[in-house]
Amino acid sequence: MIEIADASLVDWSRAQFALTAMYHWVFVPLTLGITFILAFMETLYVKTGNEEWKKITKFWMTIFGINFAIGVATGIILEFEFGTNWSNYSWFVGDIFGAPLAIEGILAFFMESTFIAIMFFGWNKVGRKTHLLATWLTAIGANLSALWILVANGWMQKPVGMVFNPETARNEMQSFWDVLFSQTAVDKWLHATSSGFVLASVFVIGISAWYLLKNREIMLAKKSIVVASVFGLLSSVYLVWTGDNSARTIAHDQPMKFAALEGLYNGSEGAGLVAIGMFSSNVADPTNENLKDFSMKLEIPNFLSYMAFLDWDAFVPGVHDLINGNEKYGYMSANEKIERGKVAIAKLGEFKEAKKAGNDSLATALKAELTSADFQNNYFKYFGYGYFTNTNDLIPNVPLTFYSFHIMVGLGFFFILLFILSLIYIWKGTFEKKKWFMKMAIISIPLAYVASQAGWIVAEVGRQPWVVQDLMPTISAVTKISSGSVMLTFWLFAVLFTVLLIAELKIMFRQIKIGPKH
Amino acid sequence: MFENLSMLALQQYWWVLVSVLAALFVFLTFVQGGQTLLYTIGKTEAEKTIILNTLGRKWEFTFTTLVTFGGAFFASFPLFYSTSFGGAYWVWLAILIVFVIQAVAYEYRKKPANLLGAKTFEIFLVLNGLLGTILIGTAVGTFFNGAMFSLNDLNQVQWQTPFRGLEAVLTFHNVALGLAVFFLARILGLLYFIFTVDNEAIVTRSRKQMLVNSALFLVFFLYFLVWLILKEGFAVAPENGVVSMEKFKYLHNLLQMPLVLVILLVGVFGVLWGIISTIFMNSLKGFIFAGAGTVLTVLALFFVAGFNNTAFYPSVYDLQSSLTIQNASSSKFTLVAMSYVSLLIPFVLAYIVYFWRAINSKKITDEEMKEESHVY
Numbered sequence: 001m002i003e004i005a006d007a008s009l010v011d012w013s014r015a016q017f018a019l020t021a022m023y024h025w026v027f028v029p030l031t032l033g034i035t036f037i038l039a040f041m042e043t044l045y046v047k048t049g050n051e052e053w054k055k056i057t058k059f060w061m062t063i064f065g066i067n068f069a070i071g072v073a074t075g076i077i078l079e080f081e082f083g084t085n086w087s088n089y090s091w092f093v094g095d096i097f098g099a100p101l102a103i104e105g106i107l108a109f110f111m112e113s114t115f116i117a118i119m120f121f122g123w124n125k126v127g128r129k130t131h132l133l134a135t136w137l138t139a140i141g142a143n144l145s146a147l148w149i150l151v152a153n154g155w156m157q158k159p160v161g162m163v164f165n166p167e168t169a170r171n172e173m174q175s176f177w178d179v180l181f182s183q184t185a186v187d188k189w190l191h192a193t194s195s196g197f198v199l200a201s202v203f204v205i206g207i208s209a210w211y212l213l214k215n216r217e218i219m220l221a222k223k224s225i226v227v228a229s230v231f232g233l234l235s236s237v238y239l240v241w242t243g244d245n246s247a248r249t250i251a252h253d254q255p256m257k258f259a260a261l262e263g264l265y266n267g268s269e270g271a272g273l274v275a276i277g278m279f280s281s282n283v284a285d286p287t288n289e290n291l292k293d294f295s296m297k298l299e300i301p302n303f304l305s306y307m308a309f310l311d312w313d314a315f316v317p318g319v320h321d322l323i324n325g326n327e328k329y330g331y332m333s334a335n336e337k338i339e340r341g342k343v344a345i346a347k348l349g350e351f352k353e354a355k356k357a358g359n360d361s362l363a364t365a366l367k368a369e370l371t372s373a374d375f376q377n378n379y380f381k382y383f384g385y386g387y388f389t390n391t392n393d394l395i396p397n398v399p400l401t402f403y404s405f406h407i408m409v410g411l412g413f414f415f416i417l418l419f420i421l422s423l424i425y426i427w428k429g430t431f432e433k434k435k436w437f438m439k440m441a442i443i444s445i446p447l448a449y450v451a452s453q454a455g456w457i458v459a460e461v462g463r464q465p466w467v468v469q470d471l472m473p474t475i476s477a478v479t480k481i482s483s484g485s486v487m488l489t490f491w492l493f494a495v496l497f498t499v500l501l502i503a504e505l506k507i508m509f510r511q512i513k514i515g516p517k518h
Numbered sequence: 519m520f521e522n523l524s525m526l527a528l529q530q531y532w533w534v535l536v537s538v539l540a541a542l543f544v545f546l547t548f549v550q551g552g553q554t555l556l557y558t559i560g561k562t563e564a565e566k567t568i569i570l571n572t573l574g575r576k577w578e579f580t581f582t583t584l585v586t587f588g589g590a591f592f593a594s595f596p597l598f599y600s601t602s603f604g605g606a607y608w609v610w611l612a613i614l615i616v617f618v619i620q621a622v623a624y625e626y627r628k629k630p631a632n633l634l635g636a637k638t639f640e641i642f643l644v645l646n647g648l649l650g651t652i653l654i655g656t657a658v659g660t661f662f663n664g665a666m667f668s669l670n671d672l673n674q675v676q677w678q679t680p681f682r683g684l685e686a687v688l689t690f691h692n693v694a695l696g697l698a699v700f701f702l703a704r705i706l707g708l709l710y711f712i713f714t715v716d717n718e719a720i721v722t723r724s725r726k727q728m729l730v731n732s733a734l735f736l737v738f739f740l741y742f743l744v745w746l747i748l749k750e751g752f753a754v755a756p757e758n759g760v761v762s763m764e765k766f767k768y769l770h771n772l773l774q775m776p777l778v779l780v781i782l783l784v785g786v787f788g789v790l791w792g793i794i795s796t797i798f799m800n801s802l803k804g805f806i807f808a809g810a811g812t813v814l815t816v817l818a819l820f821f822v823a824g825f826n827n828t829a830f831y832p833s834v835y836d837l838q839s840s841l842t843i844q845n846a847s848s849s850k851f852t853l854v855a856m857s858y859v860s861l862l863i864p865f866v867l868a869y870i871v872y873f874w875r876a877i878n879s880k881k882i883t884d885e886e887m888k889e890e891s892h893v894y
Binding site for chain 1: 539575579581582583585586587589594597598599601602603605607608610611615617621624625626632633634670672674675680748776842848849855861866867870874876879880891892
């Protein structure tokens with residue numbers, strides 16, 4: 001009954017999804033944040049009646065439009081890829097996962113597309129206040145779009161509010177509110193949107209700094225810096241707070257991901273946080289080449305225990321505790337989980353056989369057993385583990401997760417510093433005299449994108465090998481198709497998106513060079 | 519309130535909603551149809567600018583409707599989503615790619631330093647209009663002619679041809695629907711120009727184009743419709759869900775659901791009246807009739823495909839793998855939850871219509887193109 005796709009198909013399918021998701025995420029965070037910056041600026045225009053603010057709003061709106069178009073282009077692929085490349089997944093969880101996607105379309109996308117048209121074309125067609133309302137609704141619509149897809153993603157990281165139905169061989173929703181308000185989903189949305197606010201603020205400050213460095217558009221640049229620095233500072237503090245919450249949720253629900261992002265192999269009480277670390281080429285564990293030793297690390301004692309469980313002495317499990325099990329602290333071994341998963345899969349197979357043979361009484365008994373609370377909690381919970389034989393396959397890529405996490409966090413704190421200095425210098429009127437700072441602000445733009453992408457690598461690489469945590473591994477989620485077909489579409493998208501990205505960047509740079517219309 | 523509905527009633531309610539989205543989408547492909555007429559109607563740069571701006575203010579609605587159609591189908595009939603998208607891989611990816619190139623084309627065409635040049639972005643728009651409509655129409659044709667797949671015990675799809683859906687073009691009836699949608703989109707595009715543009719050359723050329731496009735539309739549409747009425751269909755036995763072939767199934771559906779027959783006839787009449795009043799009576803408002811007629815016609819075709827114990831996504835490889843609104847749907851819980859969300863749809867439609875009218879209150883002119891701050 002169980003068919004596992006060949007490795008190259010899984011790899012190409014993952015590569016294609018990663019490619020489209022990462023390209024899409026190049027454009028989304030700027031949209032999430034800059035729409036609010038536009039709304040603030042236009043609000044200032046409507047409040048003060050100062051035409052300068054209108055000019056500033058329109059300039060950033062042009063930049064936004066260029067970015068938005070390609071964000072839309074890359075987004076449509078993602079939605080349909082769940083079906084085209086992950087069709088087994090789509091059925092297994094479609095009853096839960098489809099709803100947020102539909103709501104996203106009905107409630108958020110239409111809001112965004114209707115009001116964006118008013119924002120761009122409505123200056124002379126609707127009243128000033130209506131136009132302002134449209135700008136605000138575009139920002140809200142964009143961020144609501146993010147909500148629904150992140151609810152879906154949050155559910156994959158921590159499946160809640162559903163029960164498995166053996167008749168249909170899928171998970172079915174039992175509580176819409178549990179899915180919507182799951183801690184993981186809420187954390188994800190708040191963290192991802194606020195990261196967009198920070199990125200957009202860095203973007204606006206960086207470009208404004210370039211104008212100041214070139215000694216042009218002084219008024220536009222300074223006013224933009226004020227808005228972006230305040231918004232950026234508030235957002236980044238919030239970003240740290242939501243990130244901190246996310247870490248705790250991960251430690252609780254996805255301990256393997258947590259161990260990977262800290263490079264923690266052997267758990268301990270009062271575990272230290274590696275603030276800075278480098279892996280050597282030495283393998284820490286002869287059975288798994290993925291686990292490398294640290295060649296250098298700077299550790300803050302007890303901090304990891306506190307971050308994970310708000311207790312300086314709490315036990316944080318490492319990779320080995322999760323694989324080999326740790327009785328003392330109540331962690332089941334991976335082999336035990338694999339055995340239980342196999343029992344769940346076999347039981348489902350028996351049920352299907354009984355149904356096929358027309359043995360109704362046996363089928364009814366098996367269904368009752370499959371859906372009993374005892375079976376659900378002790379066996380079905382580990383359903384996905386039944387697909388594995390080698391416990392090493394349960395460990396994500398530790399160095400990639402570790403580095404991405406640390407780059408993201410490090411840059412996050414760097415941006416706070418950037419916003420504070422930016423505010424101080426603009427307050428004192430010395431911004432345009434600090435050449436080093438203006439250059440740093442410009443360099444910060446690509447860094448913001450790096451941090452943003454790194455965040456998603458932590459989230460998605462860190463949770464491998466799971467598509468749905470503990471229930472469905474990536475290898476069983478994929479559409480059965482020749483890997484050559486997926487390879488071909490991978491390259492098609494790679495070329496297409498790269499060409500469009502280059503076009504986008506060229507247009508964007510040129511528009512910035514041209515500057516606002518006088 | 520939705521909790522008290524039967525499972526079947528909920529499935530039917532969601533089939534209606536999915537059909538409405540499909541119908542609105544086909545109506546909104548006037549954007550795609552209009553794009554394919556860029557060079558036929560727009561002879562000068564100024565004319566092309568007007569055409570692309572009158573369409574460009576609406577392209578996102580078509581795009582968003584397509585995305586929402588996908589999302590709503592996923593939520594309400596996930597087995598269709600996993601079977602068709604995963605199975606007919608190449609068809610859907612081809613459709614997606616032509617929508618990707620559309621999304622950037624409006625914004626980038628006129629911008630300096632756009633890498634590919636204005637002409638390339640214009641070709642993107644023409645390709646989107648041409649392939650987008652034909653491919654989607656052909657794919658929907660398989661609702662009536664079936665596809666080559668089977669489902670295993672876990673409801674996972676196995677596609678039975680290496681062409682992954684592209685084999686649909688081998689059935690002319692599918693292609694006829696694709697071409698009918700294509701020419702209908704062009705008619706709607708022409709009617710939209712006549713309805714919204716204040717430029718004599720564009721309006722005159724659009725009127726001239728109406729005749730040939732209407733004739734071609736009628737050829738393919740009538741072929742599709744007549745063959746549909748005469749052909750065998752995929753019937754589902756209501757007592758046990760067994761699928762079998764039934765002669766004149768779709769004719770029976772129309773006769774057994776007289777309301778659907780009326781919707782179809784009114785729809786076709788609306789499209790014809792839109793065409794006739796424009797060609798022979800110089801009307802400027804043909805777009806309204808043809809647009810409303812399109813919505814009703816597509817709605818009726820979807821009802822014929824899914825209601826009255828019919829398999830809406832049949833498998834000709836294994837009849838019993840065919841999808842029906844009953845075996846492909848979400849659980850009752852999800853359908854109920856989504857039904858509450860659907861109560862917001864009238865509100866969404868209301869604000870779309872309100873702001874659509876605000877933008878369209880005046881006809882688009884050359885002067886506006888010179889004054890407007892955001893021009894495509």
